Every structure is written in structure tokens, then in C-alpha cells.
Amino acid sequence: MKFKETHPRKVRGESVHMTKEEKMEELTIKGTQLQVTISGDEQEPDMNGRLHDMKGKELESVEATYLVPDDNHFVDAPDVNKLERRIKLWLKTGHPVHLIGPTGCGKTSMAMHTAKELGRPVVWINGDESVTTTDLIGGYSQIEQESLRDKYIHNVFKSSDILKADWIDNPLAIACKYGYTLIYNEFSRTKPSANNVLLSVFEEKILELPTKFGEERYIEVHPEFKAILTSNSIEYAGVHKPQDALLDRLVSIYMDYYSFNTEMKIVQKHTDLPLNDVKKIVSVVSSLREKLPDAQKPGTRACIMIGKGLAASNGSGNADFEQICIDVIANKTCSPTDLLEKQKLVKEAIITLK
Ligand SMILES: Nc1ncnc2c1ncn2[C@@H]1O[C@H](COP(=O)(O)OP(=O)(O)OP(=O)(O)O)[C@@H](O)[C@H]1O
Ligand SMILES: [Mg+2]
Known part of the structure; x- marks a missing residue:
């Protein structure tokens, strides 16, 4: 009308x-x-x-x-650049890159930085035992039920229910659909069966959504999709040993701790401490690395933590420095005897600085 x-x-x-x-x-x-x-x-x-x-x-x-990682504190140095070039080379060839290295050596920072450099948005996920395929690809978040009641005819009650399912994409599906860069941290902590979905993504460039039907079940992977995975060499056998088929599809780059000079640059960037203090920190941590078993070696993260403690203590008297170092490296200590042993190592390392 x-x-x-x-x-x-x-x-x-x-x-x-x-x-x-x-x-x-x-x-x-x-x-x-x-x-x-x-x-x-x-x-x-x-x-x-x-x-x-x-x-x-x-x-x-x-x-x-x-979706753009913040890497304002990222330090470029010759060894950092070399590594970055290797990662970029393999990503360019279309291969997913797997960074393996000891705790706190800079795997995640390198993955984030390289991903940002690629100029595409970045999505990431952290692996652990409870991660499922749904956490990777997405799933139906809720089912909405809508009821229609037809009450026009007396004594006749007609009703119909419509079920609407909302599909929500998770990081892997988002990255495959839109050509983003996926960072999958500590992927070897996830059960291999949950990671199976990655096999066809990396090989056939098809993402299969097992809970969908018909045409919607398959997503063609966007040509700009890239993946960087990280895992810890210490726990490499890991909670779950990643299956060979998946490892076979990855180019693996072994990372170690950066060189002395690069670690100094990193600590300085994060703490703004004078060069003398930075040198002391990196020297002590390097000497501890030589003496401690692999699983207890302090990484670059430990250097930065000591640096922050030192900066906050507003002085660099020996007493403070020694205690700060002990507090930071005591994190992987399992007994008082073990702690005494570490205290001794820290004292020795500080004495050799003089
Ligand atoms: N090139 C770099 N420039 C600046 N900071 C860095 C660089 N590499 C590593 N770092 C710093 O060192 C610390 C450890 O790095 P990161 O978290 O990347 O290590 P990781 O190997 O992923 O550790 P984990 O094994 O615990 O996951 C972080 O504070 C990070 O900011
Ligand atoms: Mg990490």
C-alpha cells in the first residue's frame, strides 16, 4: 500500500x-x-x-x-639476519619452516619477526596436549534454534524448527583461506592425531574440514599461505613425538643461542643498561651454559631477566648482581643441593669476570 x-x-x-x-x-x-x-x-x-x-x-x-606482531625490540645482527634469510628462502619455495632450538634462544621472536617481514597478517596458535583439530581449523560455535508456530487455524498447531549452525574459523582455517602467515608454537606438544590436518595443507594444498559436508568440506589453500612452526630441542621427543609424515613435509632449521655480541645487543635493547653491565650478564650466562646440563641452560630470556633485575635494583654492586643471577637461574632447580651448586657456579663465573 x-x-x-x-x-x-x-x-x-x-x-x-x-x-x-x-x-x-x-x-x-x-x-x-x-x-x-x-x-x-x-x-x-x-x-x-x-x-x-x-x-x-x-x-x-x-x-x-x-594481526601484526609487535617486534619493536627485535635486534638485527649478522647471525640473526643469516637465519632470517634461510627461513625466508624456504618460505619462498612454499615449504613450511620448523625452527628447533633450546628454551629461550629466540625461536618465537624469530618466527614473529620473519612473519611480519612477509607483510601478510599473522595468526598463531600454541601447541599443547589439549589442542584438538577443532582448535586448529574451527568448528560450530553454537546451534541457534528458531521455532515457527502457525496458530491461524483453530485447534491446529503447526510448528517447524530451524537449526542454524554458526561456523567459526580458527587460526589454520583463517590462514589457509586468506593467505595469512601461521605461527604454530611448540607444535610437537600437540597430539599427532590433532595435527594430521596439516598433512594435506602442506602437501596437496587442501585444508579438509572434517565436520563439514559436500563442497564446503575442502578449502583450497591460498597461494600466499605460509607456516612457521617451532619446537623445543630439549623436549624434542616431546610429550608427543610428532609423526614422521609431518616432519617430512617441514624444512627444519636448528637454532642455537645467538653469538655473544648479538646477545649483548638484545639485552641492551630490552634493558637500556650500560655496556659494561650487559657484558657482565652475558658473560655469566654463557659460562653457566658451559657447565649446566642442556635442560637447565639459561637462554637469552634469562639474560634479559637478569638485566631487568639489575636495572631495577638501581646499582650494580656485586652483592646485588650475584643474587639477581641466582634468582633467575634457580628456576629449574629441584633441590637445595642443586641450588647450592648453582650458587657456586654463579660465584665462580663472577670471579672470573674480574
Ligand atoms: N633477535 C632478537 N631481538 C630482540 N630480542 C630477542 C631476539 N631474539 C630473542 N629475543 C628475546 O629473547 C627472549 C626469548 O626469546 P623467545 O621467546 O623468542 O625464545 P624461544 O626460543 O621461543 O623460547 P621458548 O623455548 O621458551 O619458547 C624474549 O624476551 C625475546 O624478546
Ligand atoms: Mg617460544
Whole structure:
């Protein structure tokens, strides 16, 4: 039925009581103006294209806010650069790269930095025993039930239920669909069966969504999709030994602790301490690494922690420094005798500095 005007529908120049068609028209005009402001483009607007563009811009700003790793403290040094070039080379060939190294040597930082350098948004997931295939690919988050009741005919009650399932993508599916870079930290801690879905992603470039049917079951992997996986060499046999088939599809790059000079640069970047203090820290940690078993060796993270403790203690008297070092390396100590042994090693390392 056409709306028939019976009085001027304006109050202080503003339209009131608009028909549905008029409201739609106004919204459309507002949408067009907003789009013109965003793009600064004065050409005649094509509504569909523009609204689509607007979504694209929103997506870009979301990507920029949430999916770009913050690596402001990242230090470039010759050994760091060399490693980065090796990783980029293999990613360029389309192979997923697996970084293996001891605790705290810089695997995750390197993965994040390289991923950021690729210029694509980054998604990541941390492996552990409870991670399932659903955590990787996504799943139905909720089932919405809608009931329709037809009560028009007396004594006849007709009803129909519609079940709507909402599918939510998780990091692997997002990365495969949109060509993002996936960082899968400590992937060897995840049960091999949960990681099976990666096999066809890496080999056939197809992601299979086992809980979907028909055409929706398969996603063709975007050509820009890249993956960097990390695992810890100490626990390499890991909680779960990753299956050979998966390892076979990865290019594995072994990382060790960075060189003395690079570690100094890293500690300085994170703490702003004077060079003398930084040198003392890295020397003590390096000497402890030589004497402690693999599983207890302090990494670059330990150097940074000692540095932060030292900076906070506002002085670099020996007493403080020794205690700070002991506190940081005591984290993997299992008995008082073990602690005494570590205290002795720290004292010796500090004495040799003099
Ligand atoms: N190139 C670098 N520039 C600046 N900081 C770095 C660099 N590499 C490592 N770091 C710092 O060293 C610390 C340990 O690095 P990271 O967490 O990447 O190690 P990891 O090998 O992933 O450790 P874990 O085995 O515990 O997962 C972090 O504080 C990180 O910021
Ligand atoms: Mg890590």
C-alpha cells in the first residue's frame, strides 16, 4: 500500500515519520557520503562496490590492529639476519619452516619477526596436549534454534524448527583461506592425531574440514599461505613425538643461542643498561651454559631477566648482581643441593669476570 501524505512530515526542518522506503533511501545516501569521505574519491559512487570496499577497509584496519606482531625490540645482527634469510628462502619455495632450538634462544621472536617481514597478517596458535583439530581449523560455535508456530487455524498447531549452525574459523582455517602467515608454537606438544590436518595443507594444498559436508568440506589453500612452526630441542621427543609424515613435509632449521655480541645487543635493547653491565650478564650466562646440563641452560630470556633485575635494583654492586643471577637461574632447580651448586657456579663465573 502506498503511503499517502496527509500533513507535512517535518519538524524544525527534520523529516519525521518516514516511510520504510524513505528510511532506506536516507541510509543509502549516508552510506555513500561516509564512503566518499573515507576514500576521498569524488567519482560517481557505485553503491555495491563502495560498501564492499568499506568492508575491505574495516578488515584492513582489524588486520593492522590485531594481526601484526609487535617486534619493536627485535635486534638485527649478522647471525640473526643469516637465519632470517634461510627461513625466508624456504618460505619462498612454499615449504613450511620448523625452527628447533633450546628454551629461550629466540625461536618465537624469530618466527614473529620473519612473519611480519612477509607483510601478510599473522595468526598463531600454541601447541599443547589439549589442542584438538577443532582448535586448529574451527568448528560450530553454537546451534541457534528458531521455532515457527502457525496458530491461524483453530485447534491446529503447526510448528517447524530451524537449526542454524554458526561456523567459526580458527587460526589454520583463517590462514589457509586468506593467505595469512601461521605461527604454530611448540607444535610437537600437540597430539599427532590433532595435527594430521596439516598433512594435506602442506602437501596437496587442501585444508579438509572434517565436520563439514559436500563442497564446503575442502578449502583450497591460498597461494600466499605460509607456516612457521617451532619446537623445543630439549623436549624434542616431546610429550608427543610428532609423526614422521609431518616432519617430512617441514624444512627444519636448528637454532642455537645467538653469538655473544648479538646477545649483548638484545639485552641492551630490552634493558637500556650500560655496556659494561650487559657484558657482565652475558658473560655469566654463557659460562653457566658451559657447565649446566642442556635442560637447565639459561637462554637469552634469562639474560634479559637478569638485566631487568639489575636495572631495577638501581646499582650494580656485586652483592646485588650475584643474587639477581641466582634468582633467575634457580628456576629449574629441584633441590637445595642443586641450588647450592648453582650458587657456586654463579660465584665462580663472577670471579672470573674480574
Ligand atoms: N633477535 C632478537 N631481538 C630482540 N630480542 C630477542 C631476539 N631474539 C630473542 N629475543 C628475546 O629473547 C627472549 C626469548 O626469546 P623467545 O621467546 O623468542 O625464545 P624461544 O626460543 O621461543 O623460547 P621458548 O623455548 O621458551 O619458547 C624474549 O624476551 C625475546 O624478546
Ligand atoms: Mg617460544
